[in-house]
Amino acid sequence: MEAVLFFGAAIGALGGAIGVVAMRNPFYSVLALIVHLFSLAVLFLLLTSAFVAAAQVVVYAGAVMVLYVFVVAYVGGGGESAWEPIPGQRFLAPALALALFIELSIAVLSSALLALGTHGPDVPAGFGDPAAIGRLMLEKFLIPFEASSILLLLAAVGAIVLAGRKREGEAA
Amino acid sequence: MNVEWYIVLSALLFTTGAVGILVRRSPMVILLCLELMLNAGNLALVAFSRMVGNQQGQVFAIVVMVIAACEVVVGLGLIVALFRRKLPLNVDDLRELRG
Numbered sequence: 147m148e149a150v151l152f153f154g155a156a157i158g159a160l161g162g163a164i165g166v167v168a169m170r171n172p173f174y175s176v177l178a179l180i181v182h183l184f185s186l187a188v189l190f191l192l193l194t195s196a197f198v199a200a201a202q203v204v205v206y207a208g209a210v211m212v213l214y215v216f217v218v219a220y221v222g223g224g225g226e227s228a229w230e231p232i233p234g235q236r237f238l239a240p241a242l243a244l245a246l247f248i249e250l251s252i253a254v255l256s257s258a259l260l261a262l263g264t265h266g267p268d269v270p271a272g273f274g275d276p277a278a279i280g281r282l283m284l285e286k287f288l289i290p291f292e293a294s295s296i297l298l299l300l301a302a303v304g305a306i307v308l309a310g311r312k313r314e315g316e317a318a
Numbered sequence: 319m320n321v322e323w324y325i326v327l328s329a330l331l332f333t334t335g336a337v338g339i340l341v342r343r344s345p346m347v348i349l350l351c352l353e354l355m356l357n358a359g360n361l362a363l364v365a366f367s368r369m370v371g372n373q374q375g376q377v378f379a380i381v382v383m384v385i386a387a388c389e390v391v392v393g394l395g396l397i398v399a400l401f402r403r404k405l406p407l408n409v410d411d412l413r414e415l416r417g
Contacts, residue, residue, distance in 0.1 A: 166347070189327075193324065305392055
């Protein structure tokens with residue numbers, strides 16, 4: 147059962163990722179990314195991290211993707227130019243990516259992670275649920291938590307400065 | 319499922335995102351591919367957290383999500399600003415900063 151769920155979600159995640167790269171229209175790319183994010187949430191649930199899965203669905207597939215859809219609808223699809231400034235880019239890029247994947251695989255396989263071949267230890271019932279993560283966040287990781295909230299605020303202000311309209315009489 | 323399956327899947331997803339960044343020219347799709355790579359990192363973090371039996375990796379994954387949200391907000395703000403100034407939305411045409 148777990149294997150079926152894993153391979154289903156893995157195929158969904160990989161298919162969504164390939165869809166993001168392969169689709170001509172950015173709107174379809176965004177939709178493919180939503181499929182990818184939901185599949186990843188299933189994988190997170192399989193890894194007994196309920197809170198991360200919920201945050202993935204609510205924050206990513208909910209909020210961030212709505213922002214993407216709005217911007218794509220505002221800016222418009224727009225075809226990409228067929229002009230290729232770097233000769234052979236279409237062939238070189240997959241070759242380099244294959245090299246990257248082989249390198250990552252070698253790094254994983256030859257690492258001395260003893261537990262790699264195993265299932266991981268048995269975990270208690272509350273592992274990864276909102277209460278446990280919240281306690282960890284507000285006790286052990288309070289300063290990173292606050293720092294990330296300040297970072298979010300800065301990003302929001304920065305986006306308003308970047309994309310907002312200039313007021314009347316203000317130099318551009 | 320063994321943990322290594324998740325790690326290999328994460329490597330595959332990361333590679334797919336890297337291909338997208340190398341091949342595509344629309345800044346919006348490049349941002350989407352950055353999301354793919356960050357999510358692949360997230361999957362590896364959560365898988366290792368399960369492997370060690372420790373929840374701290376999940377807190378890490380949530381912080382990565384926050385970073386991704388910030389990056390999206392600033393990136394989309396830049397795209398909207400480019401669109402307002404009627405600049406081409408193509409990373410090959412936006413080459414003023416190139417040396």
